[in-house]
Amino acid sequence: xxxxxxxxxxxxxxxxxxxxxxxxxxxxxxxxxxxxxxxxxxxxxxxxxxxxxxxxxxxxxxxxxxxxxxxxxxxxxxxxxxxxxxxxxxxxxxxxxxxxxxxxxxxxxxxxxxxxxxxxxxxxxxxxxxxxxxxxxxxxxxxxxxxxxxxxxxxxxxxxxxxxxxxxxxxxxxxxxxxxxxxxxxxxxxxxxxxxxxxxxxxxxxxxxxxxxxxxxxxxxxxxxxxxxxxxxxxxxxxxxxxxxxxxxxxxxxxxxxxxxxxxxxxxxxxxxxxxxxxxxxxxxxxxxxxxxxxxxxxxxxxxxxxxxxxxxxxxxxxxxxxxxxxxxxxxxxxxxxxxxxxxxxxxxxxxxxxxxxxxxxxxxxxxxxxxxxxxxxxxxxxxxxxxxxxxxxxxxxxxxxxxxxxxxxxxxxxxxxxxxxxxxxxxxxxxxxxxxxxxxxxxxxxxxxxxxxxxxxxxxxxxxxxxxxxxxxxxxxxxxxxxxxxxxxxxxxxxxxxxxxxxxxxxxxxxxxxxxxxxxxxxxxxxxxxxxxxxxxxxxxxxxxxxxxxxxxxxxxxxxxxxxxxxxxxxxxxxxxxxxxxxxxxxxxxxxxxxxxxxxxxxxxxxxxxxxxxxxxxxxxxxxxxxxxxxxxxxxxxxxxxxxxxxxxxxxxxxxxxxxxxxxxxxxxxxxxxxxxxxxxxxxxxxxxxxxxxxxxxxxxxxxxxxxxxxxxxxxxxxxxxxxxxxxxxxxxxxxxxxxxxxxxxxxxxxxxxxxxxx
Numbered sequence: 001x002x003x004x005x006x007x008x009x010x011x012x013x014x015x016x017x018x019x020x021x022x023x024x025x026x027x028x029x030x031x032x033x034x035x036x037x038x039x040x041x042x043x044x045x046x047x048x049x050x051x052x053x054x055x056x057x058x059x060x061x062x063x064x065x066x067x068x069x070x071x072x073x074x075x076x077x078x079x080x081x082x083x084x085x086x087x088x089x090x091x092x093x094x095x096x097x098x099x100x101x102x103x104x105x106x107x108x109x110x111x112x113x114x115x116x117x118x119x120x121x122x123x124x125x126x127x128x129x130x131x132x133x134x135x136x137x138x139x140x141x142x143x144x145x146x147x148x149x150x151x152x153x154x155x156x157x158x159x160x161x162x163x164x165x166x167x168x169x170x171x172x173x174x175x176x177x178x179x180x181x182x183x184x185x186x187x188x189x190x191x192x193x194x195x196x197x198x199x200x201x202x203x204x205x206x207x208x209x210x211x212x213x214x215x216x217x218x219x220x221x222x223x224x225x226x227x228x229x230x231x232x233x234x235x236x237x238x239x240x241x242x243x244x245x246x247x248x249x250x251x252x253x254x255x256x257x258x259x260x261x262x263x264x265x266x267x268x269x270x271x272x273x274x275x276x277x278x279x280x281x282x283x284x285x286x287x288x289x290x291x292x293x294x295x296x297x298x299x300x301x302x303x304x305x306x307x308x309x310x311x312x313x314x315x316x317x318x319x320x321x322x323x324x325x326x327x328x329x330x331x332x333x334x335x336x337x338x339x340x341x342x343x344x345x346x347x348x349x350x351x352x353x354x355x356x357x358x359x360x361x362x363x364x365x366x367x368x369x370x371x372x373x374x375x376x377x378x379x380x381x382x383x384x385x386x387x388x389x390x391x392x393x394x395x396x397x398x399x400x401x402x403x404x405x406x407x408x409x410x411x412x413x414x415x416x417x418x419x420x421x422x423x424x425x426x427x428x429x430x431x432x433x434x435x436x437x438x439x440x441x442x443x444x445x446x447x448x449x450x451x452x453x454x455x456x457x458x459x460x461x462x463x464x465x466x467x468x469x470x471x472x473x474x475x476x477x478x479x480x481x482x483x484x485x486x487x488x489x490x491x492x493x494x495x496x497x498x499x500x501x502x503x504x505x506x507x508x509x510x511x512x513x514x515x516x517x518x519x520x521x522x523x524x525x526x527x528x529x530x531x532x533x534x535x536x537x538x539x540x541x542x543x544x545x546x547x548x549x550x551x552x553x554x555x556x557x558x559x560x561x562x563x564x565x566x567x568x569x570x571x572x573x574x575x576x577x578x579x580x581x582x583x584x585x586x587x588x589x590x591x592x593x594x595x596x597x598x599x600x601x602x603x604x605x606x607x608x609x610x611x612x613x614x615x616x617x618x619x620x621x622x623x624x625x626x627x628x629x630x631x632x633x634x635x636x637x638x639x640x641x642x643x644x645x646x647x648x649x650x651x652x653x654x655x656x657x658x659x660x661x662x663x664x665x666x667x668x669x670x671x672x673x674x675x676x677x678x679x680x681x682x683x684x685x686x687x688x689x690x691x692x693x694x695x696x697x698x699x700x701x702x703x704x705x706x707x708x709x710x711x712x713x714x715x716x717x718x719x720x721x722x723x724x725x726x727x728x729x730x731x732x733x734x735x736x737x738x739x740x741x742x743x744x745x746x747x748x749x750x751x752x753x754x755x756x757x758x759x760x
Contacts, residue, residue: 003072004106005065005092007079009692009699010282011111013713014291015078017744018113019120024709026068028079032058033091035138040146042139044559048551050139052091062095064705069096076123081107081343082299082482083137083541086130093126101125110349111283111293133541136550140164140533143555148521151565155516156509156572157594161494165479167517168530169487170496172472173464174506174514183460189217190454191226193401195235195394195446201438202449205394205401212400223453230397235446239393245406246384249413251303251333252345252377255481256474258298258369261376263467263502266368270466274298274485276369277346285731286361290744291713293349294358295373299481300343301474303333305380309347313381316351325412327383347377360733379417386410390437394446405437463503477531512572520565576604581621585611627655636662680718683727684710691715712742723748 002023006015009027016025033052035041041051054062069075077092079085089105098104105126106119144164152160191207207226209215217223253261262273277298283291310330318326333345348370355371362370386409394401440446464472470484479487488504491497496510506514518525533554539545576591581601583590586609590601601613601621616622627642632652634641637660641652644663652664679689679700687704700715702708714729717739721728726743730752737752 001072002074002076003068004076004078005089007085007088008278008282010279011291011293013699013711014111014283014293015116016711017290018111018116024068024072026065028061028065028088028092029058031055031084031088031091032062032065033095035142040142042142044143044555047548048139048555050135050142054095065092066096075104076120077105077126078107078119080299081109081297083130083134084482086127087134087138090126090128090131100128109343110296111281112349129541129543132547133537136540136547137537139551140554143551143558144524147558147562148517148524151520151562152513152516154566155570156512160509160513162513162517163487163490164524164530164533165483165487166490167514168478168525168527169469169473170491170506170510171514171518171525172469172476172478172527173491173497173504174511176461176464177506177511180460180463185457185459187218188456188458189220189223190456191217191223192452193230193235193394193396194449194452196449197438197440197444197446199447203392203403203437203446204452205392205403207399208402209400211398215399220455226399227451230399230451233396233399233448235394235396235401235448237392237440237442237444237446238395239391240440240442241391241393243389244409245387245389247387247412247414248384249331249380249382250376250417250419252305252347252380253373254301254303254335254345255299256301256470256484258346258373259470259484260467261372262369263465266372268365268369270470270485270488272365273369276365279366280370280373284358284361284366285713286358287731287733287740288744288747292353294353294370296345296347296349297343298346300346301481302335302343303345304335305345305347305377309344310381312351313378317378317382321382321415324410325382325415327381331381333380345377346373348374351378375417379413382413382416383410385412385414392437392440403437407436463500463505465502465504469504476527477534478527480534516572519570520568521561576602581613583609583611585609629655632664634660634662636660680716682708682710683716683720684708689716714742716742721746721748 004015004019004023004025006012006025006027007030009029012025012027016023019025033054035050036053041053043049043051075096075098077089079088079092085107086105092098093100093102093104103123103125106123108115108119141164144167145162148162148167149160152162193205193207195203195205197203207215207217217226251257258277259270259273262268263270268276277295280295281293281298283293286292314326314330351374355367355374358370359367387406388409389404389406391402391404394403462468466488469488473479473484473487491510492499492504495507496513497504498507499505514525523529533550536545536550540547540550574594576593579590579592579601581590582588583603583605586603586605588603588605588609590611590613591604592599592615593602599615599619601615603609603611614622627644630641630643630652632641633639634654634656637654637656639655639660641662641664642655643650643666644653645651650666652666654660654662679691681687682689682702682704685702685704685708687702687708689700689710690703692699692701698713700712702710712727712729714731717728717730719728719739720726721741721743724741724743724746726741726746728739728748729742730737730739732738739750739752741748
């Protein structure tokens with residue numbers, strides 16, 4: 001048996017299906033080894049040597065992995081095709097004692113049978129340059145976070161954090177807010193003349209200049225002066241310019257443009273877009289096929305597309321829309337200079353899976369995003385849209401007026417995909433832009449009807465939205481595709497930013513953090529410096545730069561700046577409030593301190609006395625509530641588990657912590673999320689089944705894993721198929737729940753009620 005190691009549980013079933021019976025797929029669930037969370041673990045005096053440890057929550061995974069690897073004939077590492085994926089493969093190879101030059105690494109840009117089979121034919125050694133680039137980023141971020149965060153805690157309050165990419169992104173938000181606050185509106189006026197062509201058609205012409213010079217009206221008095229000067233004037237056409245203009249299709253999506261269009265067109269947040277994209281990449285359940293991946297890899301900054309995909313798109317366009325929608329040659333798009341170009345653009349794996357054909361099996365967000373990706377890719381290989389454009393210049397008493405119009409001549413790619421309409425354009429403005437203008441000739445005189453004027457004021461720059469912030473990060477070279485969503489999400493989680501509708505604004509805390517970091521670490525908070533570091537990380541990946549050299553250049557003087565910041569007595573901390581509350585551990589009068597989650601009582605003799613007490617909204621001591629005891633018995637020590645509340649909601653914990661560290665996730669009804677109450681025994685070995693919930697998917701696996709590797713994306717019902725003997729599962733479709741055979745080659749299916757049996 002050959003062992004193939006991947007990252008995510010969500011694609012385990014899909015990859016296993018395409019590999020077949022000679023392979024066993026093992027999912028690590030991401031990194032299994034990393035820098036330990038509670039210490040620096042980087043030896044800055046020994047060439048920045050990192051110390052890696054197996055993560056606490058991955059120890060059992062590593063034990064299972066080693067057991068599976070011990071009996072495997074061949075081991076292949078198929079983690080994601082990026083720096084993180086390469087690093088995960090390297091860590092796994094290190095744990096399994098796989099030699100550095102062993103050809104064990106395979107990668108595929110899409111989870112399809114052809115891509116996986118092609119990858120099997122060309123295994124390679126682990127790319128150490130890719131690993132070094134990831135190591136450099138990881139160590140760099142650890143140094144910044146662990147060295148600078150204590151400065152914030154000392155100067156503002158505890159539990160604050162800084163990050164190399166996170167903090168610079170925060171500065172963008174803070175600087176934009178201050179631009180808005182400092183903005184002084186300026187008055188200006190739009191001036192139009194409504195003119196009649198040969199007594200029939202009215203055209204609305206904008207005042208653009210005076211005697212060939214640009215003219216800007218800034219108050220009502222100037223507007224009245226223009227009206228007086230134009231009183232009785234003759235309006236004469238001075239120039240008519242006609243042309244056929246073209247609009248070129250948009251490039252297929254990269255990570256950032258997908259996130260921007262998903263927000264602007266669909267109203268999907270970064271989290272919703274990232275989650276939906278991950279599911280579409282890993283696979284969705286389709287009738288009679290099981291789990292099927294619909295799109296290519298989703299973390300990319302390249303607009304490159306394979307020749308096979310281009311050929312398939314051109315064939316589809318010609319067959320579906322006709323030859324006029326097919327350009328003479330394929331469309332190619334240049335990627336940004338900073339793009340790593342490691343992967344293709346985001347596209348559908350097969351154009352035969354139209355959005356309409358899969359709609360019944362996708363939820364709202366999955367369908368909307370798939371349709372967006374599908375149409376954007378298809379449009380990228382279609383013909384230009386063409387327009388008849390007309391521009392008419394008109395003169396009157398030295399004043400210059402102009403009107404422009406554009407009417408569609410050929411819709412081209414816009415038949416499939418059009419740009420999102422800017423929010424500041426109303427229907428009237430759009431109608432005027434596309435209005436067909438009447439035929440006029442140079443020298444023709446037009447009849448005056450009336451003036452129309454509009455008082456306006458300049459507007460401050462808009463606050464960032466998630467989409468525009470990602471766009472700014474991309475344009476300025478801050479971070480890379482895999483970091484956009486985590487960075488923006490982390491700023492909100494840290495309470496450094498807040499949302500007002502779609503707009504992102506800094507909190508008071510966010511402004512304090514940004515100002516403090518700019519004060520002491522101006523280079524790290526400089527956008528250009530951060531972008532330069534990203535380029536240097538790319539240089540490591542390309543193999544021309546030693547990763548320790550990049551860290552060494554960064555670290556020069558860094559420790560001195562940290563020390564100077566800590567020694568400086570400047571602080572934003574509010575002085576402690578003295579109280580009459582007596583510490584019940586040492587007898588000192590306790591003080592009120594400000595923490596991340598509000599005010600609390602603390603003993604002034606810290607760290608000798610670490611006594612603290614929570615305060616309620618009235619400023620009184622909040623009595624701790626007794627934990628809620630559940631009926632669930634800890635399967636490790638036998639105690640009744642208690643209900644706790646954590647970052648992601650409620651969970652069950654053993655009361656004997658820290659001796660017993662057992663925890664259990666619970667569902668919305670307060671029951672263990674992996675409860676087997678309603679599940680039959682494992683169809684393969686008879687042991688209890690478990691419902692397993694990961695960040696991105698839910699599946700059903702055997703409690704005897706890894707001895708038994710049974711896994712199913714749909715819950716088994718405890719029956720065997722009357723046609724072929726395979727186990728049956730329950731699924732949901734557009735007409736409700738139904739029972740079907742797990743064997744994709746068997747057509748047995750019936751309603752969940754048991755009626756209307758159908759053997760296909």
